[in-house]
Amino acid sequence: YNMAQNGTTFFSGNQTQIIEGSETSYFQNIVFDNITSTVPFHLASNINIGKNASFKNGIIDADTYNGKMIFDENAFHSNASNVSFADEKVENLGNFQFEFPIGDEIYFRPSINNKAVDDKNIYTTQYFFKNTGTLHPYTSKDPEVLSIDQKEYWNIVQNQGTEKIVISLTLDKNTTPELFFADSATSQLAIVRWDDTTSKWINEKGETTDLLTGADYTKIITTQVRGYGIFNIALAEKDNPAPPTDLIIYNAISPNGDGKNDSFHIKGIDKYPNNRVEIYNRWGVKVYDALSYNENDVMFRRYSDGHDTVKKSAGLPAGTYFYILRYNKNNESIQTTGYLYINNDK
Structure with missing residues (x-):
């Protein structure tokens, strides 16, 4: 094994394949492509991917056989779907944005970790298509949490590091109850996390985006977490209208050069340079990050500074984005989140 080379190992054939060993096996590139059955791969040891794992055909069952898939800090994957994914614990090293190619039974249900700061971070994530109410009672919850998904959950473990990152969870009508797709004037989707200290589900909140037709999941909800452990989808009471503020956030931009709404304007932010x-x-995926945002030269104008995901000089596509604004006012730290819409029409 030599990272300077670019070898590829193919797992394909016409019978069930058992992947096992007494020690961790290291691969640069690996391809899973076996149509013998829905679950043709039995992973009974740890495998480490240094570059790319291609999920073409066949689900990898390591949950039953106590195996694990490990992605190095520069590793990624492609083609994961309901046809092929990891039914197991998946570990990721490093601080790059990473979609965990996980699922359970026949359903691909990834979670996504946003790019972080510490390149020594290690996370392990697994998805379960089952009820966890016996260990984590759904009736023990923050008062604003109305209902919790009782059919599935994610276990997200921070093995190394201290950062509280932004994560995204996915919703799929094949696994997520219909209740969590219904529009409501009084409730909204949220991410909840089981807190061992208080022995209850706490509201981590979140912003929801509908995905395009053809995706393997239907919605995605994103939030910055305050801890790690068991996560789930929930419905929570809609936040009360924010108290009057001297900031006005214009959450739609059309950067076409006409001088109108060309940038993300936060009126009044100049008063709070911190x-x-x-x-x-x-x-x-984080596409923009700025300190001392203002109403003049430090403004978001559709261009990304997410060096690991998008070329800085390339304008971001039209669509819905999620913003987090933090500022200090009268020695109080205030955080505001919401949607930002980019319209690239001329």
Whole structure:
């Protein structure tokens, strides 16, 4: 094994394949392509991917056989779907944005970790298509949490590091109850996390985006977490209208050069120079991050500074984005989140 080379290992054939070993096996590129059955791969050991894992055909079952898939800090994957994914614990090293190619039974249900700061971070994530109410009672919850998805959950473990990152969870009508897709004037989707200290589900909130037709999941919800552990989808009471503020956030831009709405304008932010603005796309990828945002030269104008995801000089596509604004006012730290819409029409 040599990272300077670019070898590829193919797991294909016409019978069930057992992947096992007494020690971790290291691969540069790996391809899973077996149509013998729905679950043709039995992973009974740890495998480490240094570059790319291509999920073409066949689900990898490591949950039953106590295996694990590990992605190095520069590794990624492609083609994961309901046809092929990892039914197991998946570990990721590093601080790059990463979609965990996980699922359970026959359903691909990824979670997404946004780019972080510490390149020594290690996270392990697994998705379960089952009820966890016996260990984590759904009736023990923050008062504003109205209902919790009782059919599925994610376990997101921070093995190394201290950052509280932005994560995204996915909703799929094949697994997520219909209740969580209904529009309501009084409730909204949220991410909840089981807190071992208080023994209850706490509201981590979140912003929801509908995905395009053809995706393997239907919606995605994004939030910055305050801890790690068992996560789930929930319905929570809609936030009360924000108290009057001297900031006005114009959450739609049309950067076509006509001098109108060409940038993300936060009216009044100049009064609070100790601030930070972060913008994420619908996949939870950070595309913009600025300190001392203002109404003049430090403004978001559709161009990304997410070096690991999008070329800085390339304008971002039209669509819905998620912003986080933090600023200090009268020695109080204030955080505001919401949607930002980009319209590239001329």
